[in-house]
Amino acid sequence: MNITKIELINFRNYKKKSYDKFSNLNIIIGKNGIGKTSIIEAIYLGSLAKSFKTNSDDTIINNDAESYKIKIYYFDYGLNNNLEIIYDKSGKKTKINSKIQKRLSDFISQYRIILLSPDELKLIKSSPNIRRNYINIQISQLHKEYIHYLNNYNILIKNKNDYLKKMMINGNLDQRYLDIIDEKIVDEGIKIYNYRKDYINKINNYINDIFKNYDKNSNIYIKYVSDYEICDKEKLLKELKRIRKKEINLGMTSFGIHRDDYEFIHNNNNSKEFSSQGQQKLIVLAMKLSEVKIFINDYNIKPILLLDDLFSELDEKNRNSIFKSINKDTQVFITTTDLKNINKRLLEKAKIYNLDERV
Ligand SMILES: Nc1ncnc2c1ncn2[C@@H]1O[C@H](COP(=O)(O)OP(=O)(O)OP(=O)(O)O)[C@@H](O)[C@H]1O
Numbered sequence: 001m002n003i004t005k006i007e008l009i010n011f012r013n014y015k016k017k018s019y020d021k022f023s024n025l026n027i028i029i030g031k032n033g034i035g036k037t038s039i040i041e042a043i044y045l046g047s048l049a050k051s052f053k054t055n056s057d058d059t060i061i062n063n064d065a066e067s068y069k070i071k072i073y074y075f076d077y078g079l080n081n082n083l084e085i086i087y088d089k090s091g092k093k094t095k096i097n098s099k100i101q102k103r104l105s106d107f108i109s110q111y112r113i114i115l116l117s118p119d120e121l122k123l124i125k126s127s128p129n130i131r132r133n134y135i136n137i138q139i140s141q142l143h144k145e146y147i148h149y150l151n152n153y154n155i156l157i158k159n160k161n162d163y164l165k166k167m168m169i170n171g172n173l174d175q176r177y178l179d180i181i182d183e184k185i186v187d188e189g190i191k192i193y194n195y196r197k198d199y200i201n202k203i204n205n206y207i208n209d210i211f212k213n214y215d216k217n218s219n220i221y222i223k224y225v226s227d228y229e230i231c232d233k234e235k236l237l238k239e240l241k242r243i244r245k246k247e248i249n250l251g252m253t254s255f256g257i258h259r260d261d262y263e264f265i266h267n268n269n270n271s272k273e274f275s276s277q278g279q280q281k282l283i284v285l286a287m288k289l290s291e292v293k294i295f296i297n298d299y300n301i302k303p304i305l306l307l308d309d310l311f312s313e314l315d316e317k318n319r320n321s322i323f324k325s326i327n328k329d330t331q332v333f334i335t336t337t338d339l340k341n342i343n344k345r346l347l348e349k350a351k352i353y354n355l356d357e358r359v
């Protein structure tokens, strides 16, 4: 699976521009603000139909234009394919080989991506919802049904919260509705819990070995923290019954996988409070490289690696260790302001796109 060409129309600072003849290793160089990250953003959007920079597609549209369009050509199993995203006031349209896709779930993950950027490296310090969001995206790239379970769960929680709010105001509503909805929530929640547990276990198969390349004497694993740890339907329902009064008083659901989190345990301590800033970045980096291994070894999927401005963040030794751990068959896009950041041997193999030279 390789991307061969991208076309951007009214996308960020690009009015109309295409880049083509991508190879396995692509380096995009140019000064600040020239449009390097925008290329990474377009490739990301092509995979997930969502930007990592914003939730509002309006901000992506070039200045006074009214819509943006991305077209990405890719080569897969010996076939040339293309996909399109067109966004305007009426919303987002997606196409695969010119055919409109009715459902977003049919469109996403035509190719899979792993993004590494300075912002991503802040994962340990971020809030739990950012960590949850990240793992949701990763699991949904591997299991389409996961998105469906997650949507069901979120709708159920919303309905339950609405009902709890009504109960808070008007106490004598029928509690049987809560019994029914709790059972549905637990059924969907256990499924989601199992996917998350499995994914974190898989990361733990690799992360410690990878991190040892940066720091021989450290130990790393990820600890999944969830209300559903007991993972037994009857026990979970019992717990929900026990806290029902509290939930009614609060007017919201205070127990469930929507509160999940995961901690990075570094030498038996929570990395958030223990590790240095540089170590925290390297731990996230090791996690991401573990994920590349999961995609390839456990699912036989070669993800496209998007390394946005990553090398300004790392010293030379750590930069080189990334290059070593990149699978040769995996397509990589690297952005940088300075080719000095890139290993010489790598430069010889790479296709270089110098945006400063463009007309
Ligand atoms: N909707 C938009 N319309 C026009 N220009 C935009 C829009 N959104 C962002 N820009 C501009 O487009 C450029 C996109 O920058 P991008 O993030 O791709 O730059 P970059 O090359 O990655 O820079 P850096 O090295 O600083 O990370 C910026 O100059 C930004 O100000």
Ligand SMILES: [Mg+2]
Binding pocket: 036, 037, 038, 308, 309
């Ligand atoms: Mg950038």
